[in-house]
Amino acid sequence: xxxxxxxxxxxxxxxxxxxxxxxxxxxxxxxxxxxxxxxxxxxxxxxxxxxxxxxxxxxxxxxxxxxxxxxxxxxxxxxxxxxxxxxxxxxxxxxxxxxxxxxxxxxxxxxxxxxxxxxxxxxxxxxxxxxxxxxxxxxxxxxxxxxxxxxxxxxxxxxxxxxxxxxxxxxxxxxxxxxxxxxxxxxxxxxxxxxxxxxxxxxxxxxxxxxxxxxxxxxxxxxxxxxxxxxxxxxxxxxxxxxxxxxxxxxxxxxxxxxxxxxxxxxxxxxxxxxxxxxxxxxxxxxxxxxxxxxxxxxxxxxxxxxxxxxxxxxxxxxxxxxxxxxxxxxxxxxxxxxxxxxxxxxxxxxxxxxxxxxxxx
Amino acid sequence: xxxxxxxxxxxxxxxxxxxxxxxxxxxxxxxxxxxxxxxxxxxxxxxxxxxxxxxxxxxxxxxxxxxxxxxxxxxxxxxxxxxxxxxxxxxxxxxxxxxxxxxxxxxxxxxxxxxxxxxxxxxxxxxxxxxxxxxxxxxxxxxxxxxxxxxxxxxxxxxxxxxxxxxxxxxxxxxxxxxxxxxxxxxxxxxxxxxxxxxxxxxxxxxxxxxxxxxxxxxxxxxxxxxxxxxxxxxxxxxxxxxxxxxxxxxxxxxxxxxxxxxxxxxxxxxxxxxxxxxxxxxxxxxxxxxxxxxxxxxxxxxxxxxxxxxxxxxxxxxxxxxxxxxxxxxxxxxxxxxxxxxxxxxxxxxxxxxxxxxxxx
DNA sequence: CATTGATATGAATCCTACG
DNA sequence: ACGTAGGATTCATATCAAT
Numbered sequence: 001x002x003x004x005x006x007x008x009x010x011x012x013x014x015x016x017x018x019x020x021x022x023x024x025x026x027x028x029x030x031x032x033x034x035x036x037x038x039x040x041x042x043x044x045x046x047x048x049x050x051x052x053x054x055x056x057x058x059x060x061x062x063x064x065x066x067x068x069x070x071x072x073x074x075x076x077x078x079x080x081x082x083x084x085x086x087x088x089x090x091x092x093x094x095x096x097x098x099x100x101x102x103x104x105x106x107x108x109x110x111x112x113x114x115x116x117x118x119x120x121x122x123x124x125x126x127x128x129x130x131x132x133x134x135x136x137x138x139x140x141x142x143x144x145x146x147x148x149x150x151x152x153x154x155x156x157x158x159x160x161x162x163x164x165x166x167x168x169x170x171x172x173x174x175x176x177x178x179x180x181x182x183x184x185x186x187x188x189x190x191x192x193x194x195x196x197x198x199x200x201x202x203x204x205x206x207x208x209x210x211x212x213x214x215x216x217x218x219x220x221x222x223x224x225x226x227x228x229x230x231x232x233x234x235x236x237x238x239x240x241x242x243x244x245x246x247x248x249x250x251x252x253x254x255x256x257x258x259x260x261x262x263x264x265x266x267x268x269x270x271x272x273x274x275x276x277x278x279x280x281x282x283x284x285x286x287x288x289x290x291x292x293x294x295x296x297x298x299x300x301x302x303x304x305x306x307x308x309x310x311x312x313x314x315x316x317x318x319x320x321x322x323x324x325x326x327x328x329x330x331x332x333x334x335x336x337x338x339x340x341x342x343x344x345x346x347x348x349x350x351x352x353x354x355x356x357x358x359x360x361x362x
Numbered sequence: 363x364x365x366x367x368x369x370x371x372x373x374x375x376x377x378x379x380x381x382x383x384x385x386x387x388x389x390x391x392x393x394x395x396x397x398x399x400x401x402x403x404x405x406x407x408x409x410x411x412x413x414x415x416x417x418x419x420x421x422x423x424x425x426x427x428x429x430x431x432x433x434x435x436x437x438x439x440x441x442x443x444x445x446x447x448x449x450x451x452x453x454x455x456x457x458x459x460x461x462x463x464x465x466x467x468x469x470x471x472x473x474x475x476x477x478x479x480x481x482x483x484x485x486x487x488x489x490x491x492x493x494x495x496x497x498x499x500x501x502x503x504x505x506x507x508x509x510x511x512x513x514x515x516x517x518x519x520x521x522x523x524x525x526x527x528x529x530x531x532x533x534x535x536x537x538x539x540x541x542x543x544x545x546x547x548x549x550x551x552x553x554x555x556x557x558x559x560x561x562x563x564x565x566x567x568x569x570x571x572x573x574x575x576x577x578x579x580x581x582x583x584x585x586x587x588x589x590x591x592x593x594x595x596x597x598x599x600x601x602x603x604x605x606x607x608x609x610x611x612x613x614x615x616x617x618x619x620x621x622x623x624x625x626x627x628x629x630x631x632x633x634x635x636x637x638x639x640x641x642x643x644x645x646x647x648x649x650x651x652x653x654x655x656x657x658x659x660x661x662x663x664x665x666x667x668x669x670x671x672x673x674x675x676x677x678x679x680x681x682x683x684x685x686x687x688x689x690x691x692x693x694x695x696x697x698x699x700x701x702x703x704x705x706x707x708x709x710x711x712x713x714x715x716x717x718x719x720x721x722x723x724x
Numbered sequence: 725c726a727t728t729g730a731t732a733t734g735a736a737t738c739c740t741a742c743g
Numbered sequence: 744a745c746g747t748a749g750g751a752t753t754c755a756t757a758t759c760a761a762t
Contacts, residue, residue, distance in 0.1 A: 039735095040735060040737095041737090042735065042736065042737060043736095043737045044735095044736055044737055044738090045737080046738095048736060048738060049692075049738095049752095050733085050752090050753070051751090051752045051753055052731095052753085053690075053691065053692035054732080054733085056733080056734080056736070056738090057733075057734080058734085058735065058736050059735050059736080064735085069472065069473070097735095098735065098736090098737095099468075099478050099480065099481040099506075099737085100478075100735085100736090100737060102465070102468070102481075103464075103465050103467075103468025103469045103471075103472060103478075104469060104472070105465075106461075106464070106465025106468070106469070107465045107466060107468070107469035109465075110431060110465060110466070111431065116461050116462075116465075117497050118461065118497050118498045118500060119461040119464075119504070120498060121483050121485070121502055121535070123483070123485070123535045124734095124755095125754095125755070125756095126734080126754070126755040126756060127533070127734075127735095127754080127755085128733080128734050128735090128736075128753080128754075128755090129531050129752095129753040129754045129755090130531060130736080130738060130752090130753075131736090131738060131752060131753055132738040132739065132751080132752055132753090133520040133521075133524075133531070133738080133739095133751075133752050133753080134518060134520070134738045134739070134752090135479050135480050135518060135736095135738070136480045136482060136507075136523075136531075136532050136533055136534045136571075137531050137532070137533040137534060137753090137754080138480060138533075138534050138735090138736070138737095139533040139534050139535055139754095140483055140534055140535050141735075142481070142504075144461075145498075156496060156497060158495040158496070159495075161498075162495075169491050169492060169495065169498075169499050170498050170499065171489070171498055171499040171500075171501040172498045172499060172500050172501050172502055173483070173485045173501055173502050173535075177755085177756080178734060178735090178755095178756095179734085180733080180734065180755090180756065180757065181756075181757055181758085182757090184734090192733090192734085195734095195735070196734095196735050209498075477737080478737080479737090512737085515740085520752090530753095530754075531753070531754070533754095635750090635751090636750085636751095638749095640749095681748080681749075682749095682750095683748085683749065683750060693750090694750090695749090695750050695751060695752085696749090696750080697749095697750070697751095698750090698751090
């Protein structure tokens, strides 16, 4: 099943030119996810030497220069407004920054109506040290994940991320190394192509957590196309916007050499909701027997199932979700709380819903 | 040696009443460090809560004063302005918040002229989970450490923090558990006094890293006085501002039951600079002999020391810091780079400075 | 081939006291 | 305020040469 496509939305392409102009050409409500890695406005001056006397090559690019906060704020306000316009109602945006700019971005985004879902910390185990010993080593960057507005929906593939995190709920602090080694794109001179290339693992978590297959992921500061490469691997569509020809060529080459990866996880099978089949349906299908006993997970007799699908403890006739409250003081998901006996063993009543679903489909 | 005290500054007391009013009564340029744990703005229900979960009482009966970002921003702008006014020229401020409010705070602080030195992540290994599985577990809070302005000085006890961090430069991500167990204040009913009391370890790192002994640490949202208790332990002075009588009583009791801890680390011996004794002084003291050879650490002959304290390689007469550039291409700390021979063994010229210092003091 | 050591480098608001 | 001289300062990882 593919998403509906809007012919005005040019997917899997890099749009060359000014970020704000290109955004203005995109239609309202057409993008599922935006990842934006804008200039940070680092405000460094002079040169920084390592303790061994070599020069640290930070960001000296023209694209990171702004006159003052006012000019930077205006620039960001403009591209963020366009981003919000083109997002689908249930779309979301991720923005990355560091302490130099992230407080500008967060403030502006809240004022524009974006709703922060999480701020995520990219903790870098291999960040450069503070050579001069003047502050704490700056070993993280910050990501803002926002829905379009306070009450708008959004995609979050909770179970998929839990699985990826070793079975534990994924948290707002991500430990990911900076992009070095083979992954770091280098030119013929052996120097890094882009001064701030992001690691694919970062984009992997972003895209996997908050898109569905075939969604459209837009990156208004595409650079060397990490967003495009990861989107392609995961079976999502991308749109890149980039001004500099040098980066565009590298990105095209990179994405052409990237293939979609076969991995069932990316199709979000873990996110599938249980089949909508009621206890009454299970009785009609002869999965549950009217008046048979419902047990809890410890094998204690709790109540019996009635032929109308409700359960009774001899006093009250309640839904399977309300009955647990009489025993443990709060409502529960009855599908996971109740068991019946089959061949002398406890069997979750939830299993029967999947059996019926399977039988229907085969 | 104690710091100069300003009689208008009431140290080691809790000032009862409205935060901004109390701040207004403090003199300009009188405080070394501020730690602020301000109310944060919960837009979900329109109620303003402290990070410790207690309701924040603004100006009497004006709850809706904080009904939107604008009013919250004004409140923060007001107390932050006062904080900046009362800070000494080389003073600094730490502010803690979460994603709901930290972007307001950071933006306002930058606009007021505060200069961010680091944003520090308090990563909580035992944070409560996201019960509904709707987002990433929010497992961190953010601290902003700022100097009064871009070029103002500040205190950073680099070597002390490096020592505390197992010999490695301390970083901007701090892994500290939330406050539980014995440390957690509980009322007579056995219930916690605060829902999210700050751990002492957090304040310990803040105060130890950025104050000197006897400095004055002000907390305008004092609560139950974690800042005061840790300041006392470390041999620093505190000033608390708190509006609620209940918390003032708890804080007083707590601080009275706290004692200054004896630990040489807190006196910042590690931060001491080498004695200011020149090579010329060492010649006068007969530690160095005019025209003797200076070696590098490999025992190679580099130059000779002249009677005026400069060194000469037969061509140039330079300082001990400039001479290494002729041999390895960059300036070095000559005190650590040069050696002389005594009893046939290499001896660092730096050792002589400590010898002279010791002889002077005894 | 495995191991060791030297070298290179990464979004950086990176010195400070004194005259 | 500004210039100058003194002198303090680095972590993880990849690569490559040497053993």
